[in-house]
Amino acid sequence: xxxxxxxxxxxxxxxxxxxxxxxxxxxxxxxxxxxxxxxxxxxxxxxxxxxxxxxxxxxxxxxxxxxxxxxxxxxxxxxxxxxxxxxxxxxxxxxxxxxxxxxxxxxxxxxxxxxxxxxxxxxxxxxxxxxxxxxxxxxxxxxxxxxxxxxxxxxxxxxxxxxxxxxxxxxxxxxxxxxxxxxxxxxxxxxxxxxxxxxxxxxxxxxxxxxxxxxxxxxxxxxxxxxxxxxxxxxxxxxxxxxxxxxxxxxxxxxxxxxxxxxxxxxxxxxxxxxxxxxxxxxxxxxxxxxxxxxxxxxxxxxxxxxxxxxxxxxxxxxxxxxxxxxxxxxxxxxxxxxxxx
Amino acid sequence: xxxxxxxxxxxxxxxxxxxxxxxxxxxxxxxxxxxxxxxxxxxxxxxxxxxxxxxxxxxxxxxxxxxxxxxxxxxxxxxxxxxxxxxxxxxxxxxxxxxxxxxxxxxxxxxxxxxxxxxxxxxxxxxxxxxxxxxxxxxxxxxxxxxxxxxxxxxxxxxxxxxxxxxxxxxxxxxxxxxxxxxxxxxxxxxxxxxxxxxxxxxxxxxxxxxxxxxxxxxxxxxxxxxxxxxxxxxxxxxxxxxxxxxxxxxxxxxxxxxxxxxxxxxxxxxxxxxxxxxxxxxxxxxxxxxxxxxxxxxxxxxxxxxxxxxxxxxxxxxxxxxxxxxxxxxxxxxxxxxxxx
Numbered sequence: 001x002x003x004x005x006x007x008x009x010x011x012x013x014x015x016x017x018x019x020x021x022x023x024x025x026x027x028x029x030x031x032x033x034x035x036x037x038x039x040x041x042x043x044x045x046x047x048x049x050x051x052x053x054x055x056x057x058x059x060x061x062x063x064x065x066x067x068x069x070x071x072x073x074x075x076x077x078x079x080x081x082x083x084x085x086x087x088x089x090x091x092x093x094x095x096x097x098x099x100x101x102x103x104x105x106x107x108x109x110x111x112x113x114x115x116x117x118x119x120x121x122x123x124x125x126x127x128x129x130x131x132x133x134x135x136x137x138x139x140x141x142x143x144x145x146x147x148x149x150x151x152x153x154x155x156x157x158x159x160x161x162x163x164x165x166x167x168x169x170x171x172x173x174x175x176x177x178x179x180x181x182x183x184x185x186x187x188x189x190x191x192x193x194x195x196x197x198x199x200x201x202x203x204x205x206x207x208x209x210x211x212x213x214x215x216x217x218x219x220x221x222x223x224x225x226x227x228x229x230x231x232x233x234x235x236x237x238x239x240x241x242x243x244x245x246x247x248x249x250x251x252x253x254x255x256x257x258x259x260x261x262x263x264x265x266x267x268x269x270x271x272x273x274x275x276x277x278x279x280x281x282x283x284x285x286x287x288x289x290x291x292x293x294x295x296x297x298x299x300x301x302x303x304x305x306x307x308x309x310x311x312x313x314x315x316x317x318x319x320x321x322x323x324x325x326x327x328x329x330x331x332x333x334x335x336x337x338x339x340x341x342x
Numbered sequence: 343x344x345x346x347x348x349x350x351x352x353x354x355x356x357x358x359x360x361x362x363x364x365x366x367x368x369x370x371x372x373x374x375x376x377x378x379x380x381x382x383x384x385x386x387x388x389x390x391x392x393x394x395x396x397x398x399x400x401x402x403x404x405x406x407x408x409x410x411x412x413x414x415x416x417x418x419x420x421x422x423x424x425x426x427x428x429x430x431x432x433x434x435x436x437x438x439x440x441x442x443x444x445x446x447x448x449x450x451x452x453x454x455x456x457x458x459x460x461x462x463x464x465x466x467x468x469x470x471x472x473x474x475x476x477x478x479x480x481x482x483x484x485x486x487x488x489x490x491x492x493x494x495x496x497x498x499x500x501x502x503x504x505x506x507x508x509x510x511x512x513x514x515x516x517x518x519x520x521x522x523x524x525x526x527x528x529x530x531x532x533x534x535x536x537x538x539x540x541x542x543x544x545x546x547x548x549x550x551x552x553x554x555x556x557x558x559x560x561x562x563x564x565x566x567x568x569x570x571x572x573x574x575x576x577x578x579x580x581x582x583x584x585x586x587x588x589x590x591x592x593x594x595x596x597x598x599x600x601x602x603x604x605x606x607x608x609x610x611x612x613x614x615x616x617x618x619x620x621x622x623x624x625x626x627x628x629x630x631x632x633x634x635x636x637x638x639x640x641x642x643x644x645x646x647x648x649x650x651x652x653x654x655x656x657x658x659x660x661x662x663x664x665x666x667x668x669x670x671x672x673x674x675x676x677x678x679x680x681x682x683x684x
Contacts (some may be wrong), residue, residue, distance in 0.1 A: 137589055150526070150534045184492070184577040192492045192574065216578040217585030232534065233578055235526040236558040238577060243559030244586040245477055248622070252594075255618030256611055265610025269597075272604035276597030280590070 004036045004059070007313050008099035009190040011041030011049075012086040013070045013106025015303045018042070021105065022049040024309025028149040029059050031310065035317060038063050038099060049270045056319035065089045067269050071302060075109030079117060091118040094295035101296035101304035101316035103287065105304040115290045115297040122325070124332030126156040129232070130299070131164060132238060132288035133172070135280045138222030142168055146288070154198035157181065157228050158205050163328055164226035165208045169227070170322035171315065180214035180224035182233055188212065202228070207331070245280065289319065292328060296320065318341035346378045346401070347662045349655050350441035352426040353383030353391075354410045355448025356506045356569035357645045363447065364391035366651020371401055373652065377659060380405050380441060382432040407431045413644060417451030421459060429453070433460040443638035443658035447646040454489050457632045457639040464667070466674030467634035468498040472641065473506060474580060475514070476499070479593035480564030484510055484616070486633070488576035496540035496556060497568050499523065500547050505633040505670055506568035507550045509676065512664035513657065522556035522566035524575055530554065544570070549673070587622065627655035631661065638662065 009025055011018040018041055025037040036059045039046050043064035050060070067085040069078040079088060087106055091114045093099040095297040102119075104111050112130055121128055130147030133140050144160040145152065154159075161179045168177035181198060183191045188199065190213060203209045214224045216237060229237070286308060287300035296319050299310045319325075351367055353360040360383055367379040378401045381388050385406035392402070409427040411420040421430060429448055433456045435441040444461075446453050454472055463470055472489030475482050486502045487532065494502075503521045510519035523540060525533045530541065532555060544552045556566045557578060571579070598608040628650060629642035638661050642654045661667075 057356035111478050137593065179601040182578065184574055194630065216582035217588075218584050219582065232526055236524065236575055236578060237582060240561065243562050244583050245590060246559075247562040248587060248590055251479065251618050251621065252615065253615045258614045258617070262611045262614035265607040265612075265614075268607025269604045269611065270607075272600045272607075273594065273598045275600070279593065285680050335569050 004112065005101070006036045006038065006099045006318050007316055008038045008040055008063070008090040008093040008102045009309075009313070010086045010090050010102070010104035010106050011039040011046050012065070013104040014300070016305055017105065017152075018045050018049045020305045021309055022046060023306035024304070024313065026055045026314035027306050027310035029056055032317065035059065035313060036061075037313065038090075038093065040093070041065055041068075042084040050133075051262065059312075060149075062340075063089060063093070063190075067146045068281045069107050069110050071107050073107060073110070075107060075113045078107070078110055079114050081325070086103055087114055088118065091297065092116065094119050094297065096279075097295075098256050099295075100320050101298065103298045103300065103309070103312045103316065105302055105309070106298045108299055108302075109148070111297060111299045112290060115293045119293045119295050119297060122292050122294055122329050122332055123239065124334065125163075125328070126154055126159060128290050128292035129163065129169065130288055130290050133285040134219065134238075135285065136220050136222035139174075140172060140285055141222065141225050141227055142172075142229045142340060143219075143229070143234055143237060144291070145229070145231040146238050147231050147290070150230060150232045152230050154194060154201050157198040157230070159292065159332070161202055161205065161210065161226060161228045162206050166327050166331070167291060167319075168225045170324055170327070171318045172252075174225050176209050177225035178211045179208045179226040179228060180211050182216060182219075182227060182229040182237070183213035184215070186213055186215060196229075216227055219328065251279075286313075286315040292332075295325065311317060346376050346614070347443070347659050348380065348441045349658055350380045350382050350405070350432040350435040350444045350523065351651075351655070352428045352432050352444070352446035352448050352597060353381040353520055354386050355446040356642070357363055358446075358448065360387050360391045362647045363651055364388060365648035366646070366655065367402065368395055368397045369648050369652035371431070372654035373399055373656065377655060378403075379655065380432075380435065381427040382435070383410075384507055388633070393524045405431060405435070409488055410451050411452050412451050415632045416450070417449060417455045418459075419450070420452055421456050424443060429456055430460065433457065433639065435599055436639065438462050439637075441637075442662050443640065445640045445642065445651070445654050445658065447642045447644055450641055450644075453639060453640075453641045454632060457635045461637050461639060462483075464634050464636060464671050464674055466676065467670070468501060469494055470632050470634035471498075471502045471505065472632050473509065473519035475627040476561065476569075476580075476583065477627065478562050478564035481516075482514060482627055483564060483567050483569055484514075485561075485569045485571070485579060487571070487573040488580050488630070489573050489632070491573045493574075494572050496536060496543050499540040499572070500543045501634065501674070502570045503544055503547065503550050503552065503568060504673055506570065508666060508673070509631065509633060509661075510567045510668050512669070513660045516567050518551050519567035520553045521550045521568040521575075522553050524558060524561075524569060524579070525555035526557070540570075555557075573617075574607060587608055587655065628655075628657040631657075634674075635667075637667065
C-alpha cells in the first residue's frame with residue numbers, strides 16, 4: 001500500500017469528462033498495480049461512468065466536489081471563487097500530500113495558476129514552466145515555457161533548461177539531453193539583448209548540455225531535446241505546429257478524395273499512412289508537466305481521450321519513481337545552503 | 343519605351359545563379375511586353391547563360407559587376423566593402439531611378455540592410471518590414487515583419503499593418519484585407535505590454551480593417567490577410583511552417599514507400615496530391631517585398647528557380663502599376679503636411 005503512487009485526477013476537466021477521464025483511469029490501473037487513482041468531481045456522474053465497468057475498486061476512490069471550472073473562465077478568479085471545484089480540490093490534495101500528482105484536461109490557465117498558488121513553487125524556482133512534449137522525426141523533445149511567462153528573465157530560461165534536462169533524462173530516458181534556445185539564426189550573436197543574456201548564462205551553466213541556438217525549422221527535425229524559449233514564442237510554436245499539421249492533413253485528404261483514381265490510392269495507403277502519423281500523435285506522450293512545483297501537476301489536451309489520460313497517469317509514475325521533484329529541489333538550492341548542509 | 347517597367351535583377355544571388363536567374367528573366371519577358379530586365383553581375387557568366395537562348399534582346403541588358411556578396415557574409419560589412427557587387431550596384435540603380443525595382447535571391451540581410459541604406463526609407467516609415475507571402479487554405483496572407491526589427495515599437499507595427507493592407511489590396515487583389523496581430527490567445531487582454539499598446543493603436547487606426555488577435559494555429563487556415571508581428575516571432579513562424587511541412591511530407595513519403603500496397607497507392611494518388619501541394623508552393627507567389635522603401639526591393643528564396651524569379655518580376659510590375667510606393671508615401675505623410683499641400 002505504502003508504495004502505491006496516488007494520482008488525483010480531475011474527472012470534470014476537458015471535453016470528454018467524465019466518461020473518457022474515468023476510462024483513462026481504469027486503463028492505467030489495468031496496466032500497473034502500483035497506482036491508485038482518486039477521481040475528483042461530481043460523485044453521481046463519476047459513478048455513472050464507472051458503472052458496469054471492471055476495475056480494481058481498491059485502487060479507485062471518489063472525492064466528491066460540487067463545482068466545475070469551465071475552460072472559458074478567468075483562471076485566477078475561478079480558482080478563488082470555486083473552492084469546491086474538482087480543480088481546486090484535486091490540486092490541494094497534492095499540497096496536503098494526499099496525492100503525489102494531479103492530472104487535468106481542464107482550463108490550462110487554471111492548472112498553471114493553481115499549480116503555483118495551491119501546490120506552490122520549489123524554493124529557488126523563479127517561474128514554473130509549462131512544458132509540453134513535442135513529437136519529432138527523432139522521437140520527442142520538450143518545449144519550455146509554454147505557460148504564462150511571456151517575458152521571462154534570462155535566469156528563468158536557465159532554470160527551464162535545467163528542469164527540462166532533468167525531465168528528458170529521467171522521465172523520457174535521453175542521456176545528456178541537448179539543450180538549445182530558440183533564435184532567429186544559428187549564429188551566436190543573433191537575437192535581442194535578453195536572448196543574448198540568456199545565451200551567456202546557458203553557456204556558463206555546468207549541469208546542462210547547451211548546444212546553442214535552434215531555428216524553428218529544426219524543431220520537428222529533432223534538432224534539440226530541450227527547447228528553451230519565452231512563453232510567447234512557445235505558445236506560437238506549439239499552436240503553429242498544430243495548425244500547419246492540421247491544414248496540411250486536411251488539404252491532403254481533400255486532394256485524395258478528388259478523383260476516383262486517388263480514392264482507390266487512398267484506400268491502399270491508409271494503413272501505412274496511419275502508422276506514420278501515429279508517430280506524430282501527441283496523445284502518445286501523455287500530458288504536459290508544470291515543472292518546478294512542490295508536487296507534480298500534469299495538463300493533458302482539452303480533447304484528451306482515455307489513451308492520453310492513461311499515458312499521462314503512467315508518466316506521473318515515472319516522474320515519481322525518478323524523484324524528479326527532489327532532484328529539482330536539490331538543483332535549485334543556492335550553493336551556500338548546500339555547503340552548510342554538508 | 344517610356345512605359346516599360348525596368349527591373350534590376352541580381353544575377354549572382356542565390357544557389358542557382360546565374361543560370362536560373364537568367365532563365366527567370368527570359369521567362370518573364372516572354373510573358374509580358376512591358377518589362378525590361380537589367381541583369382546585374384559578371385558579364386561573362388551572364389553571357390554564357392544567355393547563349394543559345396531565344397529572347398527579345400532589346401529588353402535585356404547587362405550591367406557588369408566584379409564582386410559578389412555571399413550568403414554567409416555579414417550584411418552591412420559586405421555592403422560597405424563590396425561596392426562593385428551585383429547587390430550594391432543593383433540597389434543603387436533603384437535609388438538613381440535607373441530601375442523601378444530590384445530583385446535578388448541573395449543574402450537576405452544584405453537585401454534588407456541595402457534597401458534601407460542604398461534605396462532609403464519613405465519619409466515617416468520607422469522600419470521597413472520584410473514581408474513574405476504565406477500560402478493558406480483560403481489563398482495567401484502577408485506576414486510582417488520577418489526582417490530585422492526584433493523589438494519594434496508599437497507604432498511600427500501599425501505601419502506594418504497599413505503597408506501590408508495596401509499590398510494585399512492593390513497587388514494581391516483582396517478588398518478590405520483583414521488585419522490581425524499575432525498573440526497567445528483570442529481575448530483582447532492577452533499578451534505583454536508592448537502588444538497591448540500595439541492593439542490599442544491598431545484599434546484607433548482608421549485606414550485598416552483590424553479584426554483583433556490571431557493565434558498561430560489559425561494562420562494557415564487563412565484567419566487574417568495581413569498578419570502583424572515583431573520580426574523575432576515572424577522569423578519563428580516562417581521557418582516553423584517550412585519545417586513542419588517538410589517533416590510531415592518526408593514522413594508521409596517514407597510511410598508510402600514502406601509496403602508494396604502503399605507503393606501502388608502512392609502511384610495512384612500522385613497526380614491529385616501534386617495538385618494539392620502546388621497550392622502551398624511558395625514559389626507561386628514570387629518573392630517577399632521590403633515595404634516602405636523609396637523603390638521596390640524584392641527578395642526571393644535562396645534556392646529560387648526560374649519560376650519564382652519570373653513570378654517575382656511580374657509581382658514588381660503590379661507593384662509599380664498600382665503605384666504602391668506613392669500610396670505609402672501619401673499614407674505616411676503627417677496630417678499637417680497633407681493639409682498645407684491642399
